[in-house]
Amino acid sequence: xxxxxxxxxxxxxxxxxxxxxxxxxxxxxxxxxxxxxxxxxxxxxxxxxxxxxxxxxxxxxxxxxxxxxxxxxxxxxxxxxxxxxxxxxxxxxxxxxxxxxxxxxxxxxxxxxxxxxxxxxxxxxxxxxxxxxxxxxxxxxxxxxxxxxxxxxxxxxxxxxxxxxxxxxxxxxxxxxxxxxxxxxxxxxxxxxxxxxxxxxxxxxxxxxxxxxxxxxxxxxxxxxxxxxxxxxxxxxxxxxxxxxxxxxxxxxxxxxxxxxxxxxxxxxxxxxxxxxxxxxxxxxxxxxxxxxxxxxxxxxxxxxxxxxxxxxxxxxxxxxxxxxxxxxxxxxxxxxxxxxxxxxxxxxxxxxxxxxxxxxxxxxxxxxxxxxxxxxxxxxxxxxxxxxxxxxxxxxxxxxxxxxxxxxxxxxxxxx
Amino acid sequence: xxxxxxxxxxxxxxxxxxxxxxxxxxxxxxxxxxxxxxxxxxxxxxxxxxxxxxxxxxxxxxxxxxxxxxxxxxxxxxxxxxxxxxxxxxxxxxxxxxxxxxxxxxxxxxxxxxxxxxxxxxxxxxxxxxxxxxxxxxxxxxxxxxxxxxxxxxxxxxxxxxxxxxxxxxxxxxxx
Amino acid sequence: xxxxxxxxxxxxxxxxxxxxxxxxxxxxxxxxxxxxxxxxxxxxxxxxxxxxxxxxxxxxxxxxxxxxxxxxxxxxxxxxxxxxxxxxxxxxxxxxxxxxxxxxxxxxxxxxxxxxxxxxxxxxxxxxxxxxxxxxxxxxxxxxxxxxxxxxxxxxxxxxxxxxxxxxxxxxxxxxxxxxxxxxxxxxxxxxxxxxxxxxxxxxxxxxxxxxxxxxxxxxxxxxxxxxxxxxxxxxxxxxxxxxxxxxxxxxxxxxxxxxxxxxxxxxxxxxxxxxxxxxxxxxxxxxxxxxxxxxxxxxxxxxxx
Numbered sequence: 086x087x088x089x090x091x092x093x094x095x096x097x098x099x100x101x102x103x104x105x106x107x108x109x110x111x112x113x114x115x116x117x118x119x120x121x122x123x124x125x126x127x128x129x130x131x132x133x134x135x136x137x138x139x140x141x142x143x144x145x146x147x148x149x150x151x152x153x154x155x156x157x158x159x160x161x162x163x164x165x166x167x168x169x170x171x172x173x174x175x176x177x178x179x180x181x182x183x184x185x186x187x188x189x190x191x192x193x194x195x196x197x198x199x200x201x202x203x204x205x206x207x208x209x210x211x212x213x214x215x216x217x218x219x220x221x222x223x224x225x226x227x228x229x230x231x232x233x234x235x236x237x238x239x240x241x242x243x244x245x246x247x248x249x250x251x252x253x254x255x256x257x258x259x260x261x262x263x264x265x266x267x268x269x270x271x272x273x274x275x276x277x278x279x280x281x282x283x284x285x286x287x288x289x290x291x292x293x294x295x296x297x298x299x300x301x302x303x304x305x306x307x308x309x310x311x312x313x314x315x316x317x318x319x320x321x322x323x324x325x326x327x328x329x330x331x332x333x334x335x336x337x338x339x340x341x342x343x344x345x346x347x348x349x350x351x352x353x354x355x356x357x358x359x360x361x362x363x364x365x366x367x368x369x370x371x372x373x374x375x376x377x378x379x380x381x382x383x384x385x386x387x388x389x390x391x392x393x394x395x396x397x398x399x400x401x402x403x404x405x406x407x408x409x410x411x412x413x414x415x416x417x418x419x420x421x422x423x424x425x426x427x428x429x430x431x432x433x434x435x436x437x438x439x440x441x442x443x444x445x446x447x448x449x450x451x452x453x454x455x456x457x458x459x460x461x462x463x464x465x466x467x468x469x470x471x472x473x474x475x476x477x478x479x480x481x482x483x484x485x486x487x488x489x490x491x492x493x494x495x496x497x498x499x500x501x502x
Numbered sequence: 503x504x505x506x507x508x509x510x511x512x513x514x515x516x517x518x519x520x521x522x523x524x525x526x527x528x529x530x531x532x533x534x535x536x537x538x539x540x541x542x543x544x545x546x547x548x549x550x551x552x553x554x555x556x557x558x559x560x561x562x563x564x565x566x567x568x569x570x571x572x573x574x575x576x577x578x579x580x581x582x583x584x585x586x587x588x589x590x591x592x593x594x595x596x597x598x599x600x601x602x603x604x605x606x607x608x609x610x611x612x613x614x615x616x617x618x619x620x621x622x623x624x625x626x627x628x629x630x631x632x633x634x635x636x637x638x639x640x641x642x643x644x645x646x647x648x649x650x651x652x653x654x655x656x657x658x659x660x661x662x663x664x665x666x667x668x669x670x671x672x673x674x675x676x677x678x
Numbered sequence: 679x680x681x682x683x684x685x686x687x688x689x690x691x692x693x694x695x696x697x698x699x700x701x702x703x704x705x706x707x708x709x710x711x712x713x714x715x716x717x718x719x720x721x722x723x724x725x726x727x728x729x730x731x732x733x734x735x736x737x738x739x740x741x742x743x744x745x746x747x748x749x750x751x752x753x754x755x756x757x758x759x760x761x762x763x764x765x766x767x768x769x770x771x772x773x774x775x776x777x778x779x780x781x782x783x784x785x786x787x788x789x790x791x792x793x794x795x796x797x798x799x800x801x802x803x804x805x806x807x808x809x810x811x812x813x814x815x816x817x818x819x820x821x822x823x824x825x826x827x828x829x830x831x832x833x834x835x836x837x838x839x840x841x842x843x844x845x846x847x848x849x850x851x852x853x854x855x856x857x858x859x860x861x862x863x864x865x866x867x868x869x870x871x872x873x874x875x876x877x878x879x880x881x882x883x884x885x886x887x888x889x890x891x892x893x894x895x896x897x898x899x900x901x902x903x904x905x906x907x908x909x910x911x912x913x914x915x916x917x918x919x920x921x922x923x924x925x926x927x928x929x930x931x932x933x934x935x936x937x938x939x940x941x942x943x944x945x946x947x948x949x950x951x952x953x954x955x956x957x958x959x960x961x962x963x964x965x966x967x968x969x970x971x972x973x974x975x976x977x978x979x980x981x982x983x984x
Contacts, residue, residue: 154849161846163768166831194964196972227829227844227852234809239826241810245946246832248953250808286968294960298953305949309806309836309942312934325949461763540878577900602870602884610889619885620722620893626880633729633879637787645731645752645878659736661750 099498143475174221183336185211304328315455333377341437356495413443543655714799718818720887730790737876797919802942803833819859916941
């Protein structure tokens with residue numbers, strides 16, 4: 086696109102072409118390019134070549150999983166019933182997608198309209214993260230076609246996972262609704278946007294409740310395994326809170342990461358409003374994230390003190406734990422603080438990458454690495470890893486496609502009719 | 503396992519063969535006893551009672567207090583002193599063929615005074631006695647050292663001609 | 679500028695709250711202390727008697743119609759098998775019970791330990807299942823309905839004994855598989871499980887759990903030099919229908935002796951109590967925050983209206 090822009094091509098950002106004729110849906114999908122131009126652009130992008138390689142290997146493996154069963158792609162162990170699909174796809178993707186409810190709350194509830202330029206990116210990051218968490222779940226479930234069973238066929242309301250299932254489903258529809266305005270602008274359905282505006286507060290409050298509960302519930306899932314998760318990553322009274330509060334900085338940091346990537350790789354799609362405000366917004370997000378980080382760190386310490394787990398810090402697991410805490414929590418906290426003080430957005434961005442790494446490490450540690458710390462360590466099968474990469478690549482493709490089209494990074498130019 | 507069939511099959515659990523021995527019946531009991539309660543899976547066992555009498559030397563080793571000798575186990579001695587025999591001496595007189603039958607379970611449940619609630623059934627009593635001693639004495643302890651398995655037994659254990667073909671089964675799950 | 683007056687946001691907030699209450703409130707009615715059915719049955723296993731003949735494994739295979747084993751049931755070489763991490767054999771989708779051998783220094787013979795589902799009084803698998811597939815029957819068995827199993831495998835995460843297995847090999851109908859104490863074919867009719875009945879040594883005693891506990895303690899009292907003074911399963915994770923006696927400390931024969939006496943659901947309750955609080959407090963709290971932070975807007979709105 087950069088090349089095309091240099092040639093004077095302007096991407097679609099309103100219903101009307103330069104000559105006053107309205108864009109058709111097909112033309113909008115092609116970003117206002119001719120099919121030939123569009124394909125040439127896709128071929129030019131080296132990242133697409135990488136995607137093709139991933140798909141060439143990954144899609145056959147993914148198909149194989151549904152033909153030969155989970156035993157073919159995973160190590161199918163009875164001690165480690167959950168592997169990377171959930172460890173990464175559910176337990177890591179969901180906190181990284183907490184940006185949706187965070188931005189909704191900030192802008193709609195607390196009236197911080199100054200975050201408006203990045204609100205939609207936050208909402209989209211939330212929606213897609215959840216959507217693909219469900220995709221990962223569908224790959225992992227033994228019988229994905231029974232996904233609706235807990236909803237309608239056989240209900241187990243006392244189970245934590247029941248709560249997760251219902252809340253993720255409700256929240257997904259909530260997030261879809263929150264993004265209807267962006268879609269309706271692009272498609273030209275102003276009525277849908279108006280309707281959503283009238284219920285936006287209800288949606289936002291629902292979003293907070295649902296997010297608090299299911300982010301916490303993902304942690305609470307591990308309270309079913311008191312002896313299996315290492316005590317340093319386990320705390321019966323605090324587990325839900327640790328997962329919830331870490332989701333807050335995870336979501337905000339992920340939003341910084343994504344906006345940074347947009348700034349780097351999708352600059353042509355960002356408008357001035359977004360680019361000009363981004364540094365200030367990044368520091369604003371960093372402020373929120375650093376508050377959550379310090380809360381998380383303190384409650385983590387309280388959890389250890391409460392459960393009397395100090396002695397474990399001296400073990401090898403303790404060193405691994407301290408590595409996670411220092412690199413994933415303390416360093417981001419320090420960098421964020423310094424960044425805010427010195428108004429240094431670049432440092433905040435670096436810190437965000439660290440925090441995202443830290444949260445992934447924490448979730449994988451809880452779900453996989455320290456799980457069964459008394460038994461043996463499981464290393465995922467290469468096919469399992471390949472499927473995770475494939476699904477995640479699809480997430481990126483969909484993400485990029487929406488960002489390139491809908492008014493997320495730019496403001497739609499409404500015509501007076 | 504065909505429980506009903508087994509129920510009927512074990513009706514004649516202990517067939518006491520006619521006393522052919524030279525020693526007096528009243529003193530030492532039968533010379534041989536045919537044990538065929540496991541006819542489902544094993545051929546009947548002809549138990550050389552006379553030989554075991556010689557080895558054990560003491561009836562109480564196997565028959566507890568029932569023969570009128572002082573019981574070996576001190577716990578038994580607290581109630582059953584010497585010279586206090588029982589009307590039934592054969593194993594099956596006390597050890598039930600169906601220890602967990604509804605009637606037996608009900609009896610335990612309804613009578614809080616009941617003792618010997620953990621008394622093994624006949625099959626258990628025989629094996630515990632035989633194997634316990636065989637282990638101590640270095641006598642044979644393998645299943646088929648005492649009773650030969652029949653065709654049905656081979657099928658049950660998936661052994662002999664019913665053995666799984668080594669290539670047929672593929673290791674799945676739990677192998678890690 | 680967005681126009682939200684008090685009425686519209688309250689409407690929205692209430693609608694959101696109501697929708698949530700409908701979905702989540704039930705979750706709060708989590709299990710209370712249950713302690714097990716009073717007349718439930720159980721099995722007392724006395725490891726001092728087991729000789730490792732594996733007849734129970736054969737009986738289980740036949741009773742449950744399980745697939746052909748890899749080796750004959752009289753093959754003792756299975757005792758030498760080791761899984762990942764040097765672990766001994768365990769119940770699988772193809773074998774709901776297995777016997778393992780433990781060579782104990784100073785003990786004349788190896789100890790053989792039978793493994794199967796312990797049929798907890800308050801099963802973790804049951805409380806973790808989001809499709810309610812599991813059921814604890816009054817007879818004491820923990821059974822499950824494979825036709826609703828989605829395959830999330832949370833029960834395998836939750837089971838403190840690592841019992842449920844999963845048919846990973848199946849692509850079309852993979853389900854959780856475990857011992858059901860022969861509920862369908864025997865226990866329901868008051869009969870002991872197939873393994874108990876088949877055991878030549880009567881290692882296992884079938885009976886009412888309460889009676890078995892008395893018997894177990896009586897056995898320990900009468901043979902203090904023989905048995906470890908502990909009935910495993912009497913109190914562990916809230917008590918199990920299967921109880922164990924051993925002459926070797928339980929932690930040396932693969933038992934987890936650090937499970938505690940709380941049922942697993944108790945560890946989850948801390949979160950479950952949070953659920954109704956969030957559901958009821960959050961809507962009011964956050965609409966309140968909104969009111970505060972947007973007071974100027976709201977005032978302006980009302981002024982323009984009046």
